[in-house]
Amino acid sequence: MDIADFFDTFFEEAEELLADMEQHLLELDVDDPDSEQLNAIFRAAHSIKGGAGTFGFSVLQKTTHIFENLLDHARKGELTLRADLVDTFLEAKDIMHEQLDAYRNEEEPNQEAYERICQTLQQIALEEIGKTLDAPAAAPAPQKSAPAEDDKEPSAAASSSEHTLKVALLNVGDKDRGLLVEELEQLGDIQSQSGDEKRYEVTLKGGVSADDIEAVMCFIIEPEQIEITTLAAEEAASATEPATPVLSAPAEPSASEEKPAAPVAEKAHASKSSASSKPGKAAPKKAAAESSSIRVSVDKVDQIINLVGELIITQSMLDQTVSDLGDQSVGNSSLQNGMSLLQRNARDLQEAVMSIRMIPMEFVFSRFPRVVRDTAGKLGKEIELITEGKSTELDKSLVERITDPLTHLVRNSLDHGVEMPDERAALGKPRTGKLVLSARHQGGNILIEVRDDGAGMDRDRLLAKARENGLNVSDTMSDEDVFQLIFAPGFSTAKEVTDVSGRGVGMDVVKRNIQGMGGRVEIQSKKGEGTNTRIVLPLTLAILDGMSIKVGKETFILPLSTVLESLQPAKGDMYAMAGDDVVLKVRDEYLPVIAIHEVLDVENAITDPTKSIAVIVQGEGRRYAMLVDELIGQQQVVVKNLEDNYRKVPGVSAATILGDGSVALILDITGLHRLSRAKKEAGKAANQPYLSYYKEAEPS
CATH class of the missing domain: 3.30.70.240 (Alpha-Beta Plaits)
Structure with a gap:
């Protein structure tokens, strides 16, 4: 076996050790440092140094060795810690991470950064403890200096x-x-x-x-x-x-x-x-410990998930076959029981396999103490970060994609939301602002919130900036629609450009990325009290619970998490509005009507809205009334990506395979609304039959 076979293991474990090191450094109280935390930081550096030496990563080994020596003086009380020293230690950790990435990519680490951090650490040692930190030799592991x-x-x-x-x-x-x-x-x-x-x-x-x-x-x-x-x-x-x-103990040694x-x-x-003279005792305990966990490639887990998806499709086909048999299957109790058992086991298997990919939100939240510390330092603000719901789990693919949008939202709250300490004190607020990151499950979704107790959003200022940017806005817009303006491309209310924000990029990417994950962004804000930015995401993108609907001869799937209710529209509840819009009144709320057969050009559909069914759905925080011919029922569907297999289709988020082997499209609520608006603007007369039918019912 080649030692290179273990490179990946070293990279993964070194990555975890560096993450632990950063967490301990951020939590360290410089006025009263915890010895256990200092020892943990030292052990992490020591382990990385040993592994780096074994695998021949000499630059990482030398950097870690010098850092380890300085940490050793700190844990022995020979080095008095300060906030600026912790900042330097964090910088050293960042450079070690860059060196690790370089070796992972089979590149040489940045020599200039290596020399700079080594010189900085040596300078600290000379100034604080009056010693020079010994650099390791070229051997895999350094030798300890002999006493006099x-x-x-x-x-x-x-x-x-x-x-x-x-x-x-x-x-x-x-x-x-x-x-x-x-x-x-x-x-x-x-x-x-x-x-x-x-x-x-x-x-x-x-x-x-x-x-x-x-x-x-x-x-x-x-x-x-x-x-x-x-x-x-x-x-x-x-x-x-x-x-x-x-194996036996040696004879009594001499004095020498x-x-x-x-x-x-x-x-x-x-x-x-x-x-050591009783080797048999250690074996049983170790055997149990070894089987407690294993490292598995994500590709293998994805392959299992795909196979489970195919199994669910096959189970749906069998359900369809049994349903088609009708009365012939009623007397066959063993067939009915077998299908019920298969359905239950398939769902249990799917949930068990999906849980393998689920990762606690702590994996995401653990990155933000450093982001908050660095950003607050640049802005000159005092921030207390609070995390809630760290044990809430989310699919690994979503965890990796949500980190960047969350980073933008956190930096935006720190820059535009939380006031400067003196300004907060003048307003009667604590000098230290609060930033809360929370996660919790809500139905079939996960709810992630970024809350601050800052200045809140200024509605008038947002509208003025939107008009300045040429956006089509009005004073009658709801607060929610006004707050959504911050996601417009190039939109920024910053008075000057800094290295934190002000360039008008980022927030539009946040919304686009979250929508790409099948989620939405909602904003609640109160001037002078703070802002709450809420992200709603599906728990996973592989399998979802859907509502099957029929329009004409076509079957579509609506994500069950977006469906609120369904009802039979009455003629007196539908109104024609200016601009070829039709709305449905539901309990004193007027909802835009989306006729699926018109938007997607489906033939042989019901055109009389009073004979169709209105499904009330929610997307991007807004509610819509979607007109369909028939509700088929709820079912679990396997999501198949259209972009990978075909191309992006407006109004459609993905596809699935039904029990009869046919393909059904999974609808995108907000995409359908945008497509409906685009068709009207293009002069394709969407909703024209409804306009003529309900002209006399127009509200005063």
Whole structure:
């Protein structure tokens, strides 16, 4: 096996360690630092350094080593922390992340950035503790400096630069064991090796520490599969002989041998060294731990989801076949029971498989403490970030796509929403503004909110800016429509352009991206009190619950999450408005009417609206009345992307395969409304039959 096979594992785990490091740095109280947090930051740097050295990533190894030395002084209390030092540590973490990405892309890291951060860390060490941080040698793992020999015994001095370690590998397969032994050869001279898959012992002579060996090995196997102890001089000598490994305790050492006999491992494994004579006890526990989780490629999960989708389609076909049999299937109870069981199991399987792709929103929210800290620092504002509902889960594909829109919304709230500290104090508000990120489930959707307690939106200012930009607005527009103006391309109310905002780009992309995910953006704001930007997304894009409708001979699917109710329109409730618009009055609310057969040119459909069915749906925060011929019923459908297989179709978000094998289009509510407006503007006389039918019912 090639060591390159483990590159991906190293990259993933190093990425997680860097994320943990950033989180601990952001949470660190510089006035009263938590020793556990400092130790966690140090351990993360130490593990990355060990792995980087093993895989030959020398620039990352050297950067992390210098950073690790400085962290060591901090956790020992020799370096007094300040906010500016934490900022420098965060910058070092960013550069290490860039170096990791460079190695992932098989490129050389930026040498200028490497030299700059190393010089900065060295300068901090000189100014704060009066020491120079030693840079590591080219070897995979650095050697610890030997103590002065005038105050140490000769054997102790020698052991600090070169010693003999016994490395026991527990429950490691042949392939992994061969790779690990090869790595140990790079770290020192192997004196002997023997054992079996249950316990394999390697005697290693060299200057590398037990901690560094552990940091390297833990990128390949679990920490519980390694035991490292330092051998006394007599044991080290006998280990060179090709005999069975010595498992019993050595004889009482002489005075000159007492210090080398002390274990080197400083972590939990130090306590395990006494159990090395009982190797059988560790095996059962490790076997249970190993099976607790596995790393699986997302492509494999997607393949399983696609197969489950095909299974659901097949189940729908069988349902259709049984339905077509009619009375013939009524007497066959075993067939009916079998179909019910298949339907229940198919749904359970789908939910179980989809849960594999579900990721907690904490994965997204964890990125924002740094964004808020950096942005607030640039703006000179004091911000408290509060996150709610971090355990709420969302499909992985949506998690990856929602991060950028959320970043834009957060930066927009910090720049345009929250006031400067002095301004807040003058208004009687706390100097520190609040920014809340929350997530929760709502029906078949996930609701993500970005709330601030800032100045809120100024309706008059937005309208004035919209007129200045040539947008078609009026003073009678609802507040919700006025607030939606911020998503217009090129729209910005910033008085000057900064590196945070003011260029009029970003918010339009936010809305477009969220709509591309099948979601919508809603804004609620009150002047002087704050703004709440709400994102509503489907939980997943792979499978959804839909309402089957019929128009003419065509079957369409409406996402069930958008359907509010259905009713039979009455002649007295429909009105013709100016501009060829028709509205339906539903409980004192006038809803735009969308006739699907006209918008999508469906033939042989019902044209008398009083004989059709009005389905009340909601899209982008607005309600519409969609006229259909018939409601077929609710069903679970597998979403098939049209753009990948054909092209983008206006008014249609995707397609699915029905139980009879035919293709049904999944309708896009807001897209249909835009298409209806476009047809009227193009002079295609949409809604003309309704206009002539209800002219006398026009409201006064």
